[in-house]
Amino acid sequence: MFAAALCFFLHGAIAEEVPRKAQACVACHGPAGNSTDPAMPSLAGQPAQFISMQLFMFREGNRKDPQMSPMASSLSNADMNELAAYFSTQKPAAASHGTASENAAAGRRLAEQHHCVQCHGPALLGLQHIPRLAGQQFAYLRTQLRGFKARTRADFDGNMTSAAELLSEKDIEILADYLSGLTPSRD
Amino acid sequence: MSPAPSRSLISLASALVCVFSAAAAQAQAPAAPAAPPSWQQGRSAEQEKSPLHPFAIEVTGKAANLLPVDKLKVPDGFKVEVWVDGVPGARSMALGNKGTVFVGTRQLKDVYAIVDRGGKREVKTILKDLDSPNGVVFSRGTLYVAERHRITRYDGIESRLDSPPDAKVVVDGLDPQKQPGHFWKFLALGPDGKLYYNVGAPGNIVMPAYFQAAISRVDPKTGIIENYAQGVRNSVGFDWHPQTKQLWFINHGRDWLGDESPNDTLHVATRKGQHFGYPYCHQGDTLDPEFGKNRSCAEFTPPALKLGAHIAPIGMRFYTGKMFPAEYQNNIFIAFRGSWNRTIKQGYNVTRVSFDADGKPKMEPFLTGFLVDEKADPPMWGRPNDVMVMRDGSLLVSDDQNGIIYRVSYAGK
CATH class of the missing domain: 1.10.760.10 (Cytochrome c-like domain)
Incomplete structure (x- = not known):
């Protein structure tokens, strides 16, 4: 939980148009869900059903993660659907990784x-x-x-x-x- | 962190362990292909590149106002409406004495109770953390629930939905090997007072053990189990004819034999102990390319009706209500949840089966509009699952893709 809070703090500058519920997400997953951290997945342009299913699995305890489990624990199904709708419609940034x-x-x-x-x-x-x-x-x-x-x-x-x-x-x-x-x- | 995936949200995930242990023996050879998941079992070599795949449900449900529910169609004089949404994974339905609608789930772990208060419906999650609680039956104040491995009872539940009683076991040990396969259960109460349930085949096309690919029954008073029908690959819907009291059931045919073969089927069991063909003979007239060698379809009881290949019949009930026109009396409604194992999709509707003067069944679509594009992936926006006749004669239809229940009523011409 501390890591999540720290992550949120360090990425404090958040664009105005980001829905309130998604603000905590973009702190770590990057602006509009385009991550710049190699360990943190991008959400932008992911299928909506994939996003809602993963949030559900974190909340229900099937997927476990020290940052995501507490984040998902208080989300309702409607919250998850709203976050899925937002991130699935964001444009993915070009790949930053260069394949050997x-x-x-x-x-x-x-x-x-x-x-x-x-x-x-x-x-x-x-x-x-x-x-x-x-x-x-x-x-x-x-x-x-x-x-x-x-x-x-x-x-x-x-x-x-x-x-x-x-x-x-x-x-x-x-x-x-x-x-x-x-x-x-x-x- | 848990050392292994937590026990099934999702029955299939935990159930694959047996496949893994088999695959582990091959793990030394790096070039060997990965062990295929259960739904791919029985594919030919050329089908390995097939893009066909089962569809996953929306585990968080989908609000009805975001879906094209206005595209749903019923015959003239009928009306279809959203009865309730917010019931993720809604599958089998059962009706309580006081009008509570109990709803089971297969890919989730919950059983719901829906209480209608003057047209405003409240969805309560009454049971949690069950193992694919697909089957629900209500009788004399008791809710029976069929999970993968057991059937339980919850006495007097309708008067204590907010504090349900503890489960009492009717029978346990129904999934002893915890292997992948068709082990979620439909549950129905027979005219003999026994609970009927399916144990499907442990794969797409494999030799079943004696208690698999069968419809069985258990006496809730004694816990004694009997096989009732054999050679049934997977039946997740059955009902008894209101007059003959014979058991009618749907069956899912095998996959990966092509777009047109074999048909899923509707059957009638005229007595205990009949064999309906799996894995030797499909749809009453098609020998299996592997298991059918040296067998004849004449050995087995043929289906009453072919329903369409891979169309995935789930719920089926006889119509016994008073609301629909007289010609619907004792007809069968079947919900088609598929197909996925066809390049050109079909189904995704509720179909009516009626009988001519000779008792010969014929079918016609009744509730349509879920299927949008038969060549698209996905081809549909919703998947009808179970059907249930309400006391006023209207028909409820569950949709587990979205977690919605629809109501079909008749107002006349």
């Missing part, structure tokens, strides 16, 4: 071999309850994949736990590097 040249083709190969592209889409932009991975923060992606593999990261339907099961640590590194450098929007 040797990982571009290897990353694509892994994304196809492990069926990432089937659910997250050919350009890894996500849909419905499935998140956009393209241009997501590198360290965050790596942490999630490690968590799915270790079965410490809750999973709505078991698909990700199953998909991450056979990834090696090196695969995870390459995939996160590849995904983080992709263009995060259709235009």
Whole structure:
């Protein structure tokens, strides 16, 4: 909770048009939900259903995080839907991460071999309850994949736990590097 | 931090553990593909790149005023309206003595009670932290709830919705292996006073154990269980004909045999002990490419009606109310929640099954408008799930995609 408060304090300058409920979020997730912290996921342009589902899982205790769990604990379903509507309609910023040249083709190969592209889409932009991975923060992606593999990261339907099961640590590194450098929007 | 994902919000997540242990044996070989989740089981090699996928519900529900509910259509003389929203994951419904509507969920952990106070409806979450409490039955003051692994009773609940009694176990141990598969349960009270429930197949197309792919019944007084119908891949809706008292039920056919095969089906069980074909024979006339070898469909009881491939019939009830026109009496309403396993989608409606003079069933769509674009992903904005006849003869329809319950009534021409 202290970390969340500190994070909020350090990013005190908040744009006027941000809805009141979203102000605490952008403190860490960045302006309009475009994170600049490699460990903090971007929310801008994520599918609305993905955002509301993750908030729900934090509130219900399926996903646990020292910062997010207390943030979500007091949110109602309507609050979650409102936050999801706001962040899903924000434009994602261009990817700040540069994929290592040797990982571009290897990353694509892994994304196809492990069926990432089937659910997250050919350009890894996500849909419905499935998140956009393209241009997501590198360290965050790596942490999630490690968590799915270790079965410490809750999973709505078991698909990700199953998909991450056979990834090696090196695969995870390459995939996160590849995904983080992709263009995060259709235009 | 917990060392493992907390026990099922979500039944499938926890249930995949058995798959993992099998997959762990392969973990040494880095080039091996990841173990597929349960819904992908039975795909051919060329289907591995298929973009078809099941749809997830809106776990936080969706407000009806943000949805195109004005696009819903019913036949002339009928009216459809939003009865209540804010019931995330609403599935099976049961009606209390005092008019309380009890609602179960499958992907959440809650059971709701909806109390109607002069047209203003209040949604109360009365039971929490259950394991896929999909099945609900109300009888003589008691609410019965079917979870994945057990059936419980809550006596006298309607007079204490704000402080429900503790669960009393009717039967436990119904999910001994905790493996992935169709183990959420529909629950209904038979004319014999026994509780009927399904235990589905543990995968898309696999050889079931003797208690799986079956409709079973338990005597709530003794806890004694019997298999009633075999070879039923997964039935999450059944009811008894008001006159013949025979059990009618819907069944979900297997996936990954193409857009047109096999059909999901409507069946009638004329006695205990019949076998309806799974995993050997689908839709009464199509042998399974793997399990059908050296078998004949003539060994099994055929369906009463083919409903459409992958159309996902969920709730079904006979219409016994007095509000709808006389020709609706003893018709069946079925809610189609699918399809997902087709490139061109169909269903997403409530369908009416009527019978001709020879007792032959035929079907026609009754409540439509959820399906928007049969080629889009997603193709629909809502998914009808269960149907229930109210005392005034109107029909409630639950939609678990959005957590909304609609009401269909008839006002005449």
